[in-house]
Amino acid sequence: MTSVLLVDDEPSMREFLRILLAKEGFRTVTAVDGETALAAVKREAFDLMISDIRMPGMGGLALLAKVKEQASGLPVIMITAFASPEDAVEAMKHGAYDYITKPFQVDEIKAVIRSAIASSTTAPVRDTAEPFAGMIGNSPEMLKIFDLIKRIAPTHANVLIHGESGTGKELVAQAIHAHSNVAAQSFVPITCSAIPESLIESELFGHVKGAFTGAISAKAGLFEIADNGSAFLDEIGELTPLIQTKLLRVLQEREFKRVGGTETIKVNVRVISATNKDLEEEVMAGRFREDLFYRLAVVPIRVPPLRERKGDVPLLVDHFLKKYSAVFGKDIGEISTYALKVLMDYDFPGNVRELENIIERGVALENSNIILPDSLSLSTHRRQRLAREEPALPTPITLSADVPAEEEIYALGLEEVMTRIEKKMIQQALVKANNSKMRAAELLRISFRSLRYKVQKYGIEP
Ligand SMILES: Nc1ncnc2c1ncn2[C@@H]1O[C@H](COP(=O)(O)OP(=O)(O)OP(=O)(O)O)[C@@H](O)[C@H]1O
Ligand SMILES: [Mg+2]
Structure with missing residues (x-):
């Protein structure tokens, strides 16, 4: 029998979830605080843990970290308050499978619980030691990103990747999918900006035959094709307000209808999106829905410019x-x-x-x-x-800067290179000596006559 460990300091909340879980046919063990929960995890193997974040004593995040040490494969769902989306972000970063927000939506909870339990019985976490296929980089910035991908890929968190054009956002999206527990399922990309508004709804949600002129046969949309896998919504910042609203509803309810259809289709899709816009700025300017932003950017990843x-x-x-x-x-x-x-x-x-x-x-x-x-x-x-x-600063002439690179030496020949360096050195010494040839000769430790000769030969003007 599937067993769930339920952790919450509030009796009413425990009771509500316990009844809900019992109706789903699960055995429930309850714990009133983090310490009790941890002891239970050490004693017994659970299929799922659901924990509140804000609890007296050991908080939910600390519990999550300890539980992950004990039972790394145990999926954990965190309960967060609607008013504090940053808690959800933290939880996902620390390896929570997903989160549910108070006040609860019963259907949403059920969907999250089902997919979490399914995840615990699917493939074990992939060998994360393998390199990121196709992604090159050893800068501290990229190593940090690889590390973040490894940590968040096995969770169910939606990820928003942002960065300038050409930084590798699509590769990051592919790497997340490849390191996830659903790597064997499909990764379905769609470029939001490439599709006119009149068609995007049907691309995302599909349509039934005859839904609109040209809909000569029924067609599945992105969300159906990506069911149980990952959907990659590229250039998400280009979505119109209408489509933003529809997308938000699907993300909240995990179900939708095809365009022109009546049947409700339930899906379980992890959404990875990308943008080269500053989406927070778009939210501020009122061009992008804030609630949708928080749904998409549970884990934000910034890919730095080269x-x-x-x-x-x-x-x-x-x-x-x-x-x-x-x-x-x-x-x-x-x-x-x-x-x-x-x-x-x-x-x-x-x-x-x-x-x-x-x-x-x-x-x-x-x-x-x-x-x-x-x-x-x-x-x-x-x-x-x-x-x-970037105007070049009038840098002082230094020897190392004046020695040309290898190829240039071969192109110019040694004689010419040495001549150029000699000329520069003399100019430099003359500047330092306030154009006194005597003093410059001293600085260069050559005779006055020799210096005068070279100045004439190279045509150096005082
Ligand atoms: N770290 C990397 N290692 C190897 N190849 C890379 C890396 N980053 C980017 N590339 C290559 O550079 C090109 C651009 O990458 P990608 O399409 O992922 O960028 P993008 O951020 O999605 O750009 P855009 O915003 O224009 O869609 C691709 O050919 C990709 O293979
Ligand atoms: Mg791209």
Whole structure:
């Protein structure tokens, strides 16, 4: 018999849930506080734990953490107050399976409980030690994201991914699904902005035959196709108010009707959404429903732009070099140090997608077996724009900055490189010596005659 551990300090709440669970045919063990609950978990194997968050003594979150140490596979549903959505966020981050809000909606509770219990009997948590297939990165920012994905993927929490275009939001969504307990089920993506409003309702919820002109046959929508799996709603910020309202209702009630239909369809779908807009700002401006935002962003994940994690550039370059060498049947395994420096100095307004395109073009254009700066076609107007945005400071001339990179040395030849360096050194010494050739010669530890000769030879103006 399925057994549920119920933890709440409020007798009326325990009683209400105990009756509800009994009607569902579950055996219920109740605990009045965290300590009692923990002792019960140590004593007995449960199929589900339902716990209030705010309790005197050990709070629900502390209990959750301890229970996860004892029985990591036990699904936990937390009870949160409607007024404090941040509690729900915390609970999901700490590995709760889902949450229910007070005041209760009986149907909602039943649906959550059923899917939680089903999850405890499905596949064990996947081996999280495996790398994130297809996702490259070793910057602290990305490692943090990988870690967060590992922790929240096995829960049922809805996730909102936000970040600039090309940062890898879709890959994050796929990684969450791949690390979830429903990885074997479908991952169904939909790009909200690509579909006109007149069609999006039918794309999301399906339609019956004859629902509208052109509906020549019945069609299942995204939510039906993704049942028991994950739905990926890309560019969620583009949804119109009408569709926002309909989506909210489905997320709350876990059921809907096809367009033109009368039959109620129940689904269990984890919603992962993505946006490159600042959705909180959209909420503030009244363009996005706040209640929908909280439903979608139980766990928010921000994917930082590439310029904030330059440390990932070399690894990504390596990865794309391999990829496009194979595509073009070339053997380009390396990038020159100077070319890499050019990339490290670039700010990638198009993020990882732009870097990928640059390397793809580079591999296509390169005739040697190493990527040289010339095959990096960073568009010049971009470079100029960069130069305008970040004017180069009049930095003092230093030796290391004046030694050109390897490729440049080979291109110019040693004589020319040495000449240029010598000229710079003399100019620098003259500045320091207030144009006194005598003093400059002293600084450089060469004779006055030798300095005068070089000044004439290089045409250095005082
Ligand atoms: N960490 C990464 N490792 C390897 N490839 C990456 C990584 N991040 C992004 N990419 C690649 O960059 C491209 C853009 O990624 P993706 O489509 O996930 O970005 P996005 O954030 O969804 O962009 P948009 O907002 O424009 O839809 C894809 O080809 C993807 O494979
Ligand atoms: Mg995308």
